[in-house]
Amino acid sequence: KQEITVGTLIFRDGDKDMQIKNNYDLTWHNHHTPSITGTGVYNGDVGRITKIDLGRKWMEVLYDEEKIVYYPLDELEELELAYAMTVHKSQGSEFAAVVMPVFPGGASMLLNRNLFYTAVTRAKQLVVLVGREQTIRTMVGNAHEGKRYSALDEKLLALVAQA
Incomplete structure (x- = not known):
């Protein structure tokens, strides 16, 4: 090749x-x-x-x-x-199979229902969840989506004030 x-x-x-x-x-x-x-x-x-x-x-x-x-x-x-990708990068795409690690630890803001839903709905035929059942329960039970603080609003207001 x-x-x-x-x-x-x-x-x-x-x-x-x-x-x-x-x-x-x-x-x-x-x-x-x-x-x-x-x-x-x-x-x-x-x-x-x-x-x-x-x-x-x-x-x-x-x-x-x-x-x-x-x-x-x-x-x-x-x-x-693109043999493997994050859930975020997969949004808008579909795949025959999705394998998702579901382990505690890592960034708690990622253990939420929305991310879990997005991951499993990318699969057309097969979803494989690798990890702990309790982590899946935590994700499904967590409807809170972590909001990122980027200060974008403050930056935009500062630009408008300068204009």
């Missing part, structure tokens, strides 16, 4: 990958009808590497079994491998 190393990642033919940044300018064409084209690949889109051409310096990725995108090999920083 052809492969290319980008930083600490090794991309190979057949690998699943994920676009991690919106790119409205990236051109794609339809796999079945190449005359159909468009632009835009978006954060969270998951595809499969179908070809790496080291001579021509590009990598071909197939998204949704229909969109083909050619990435220049020096512009792969918008991609990461």
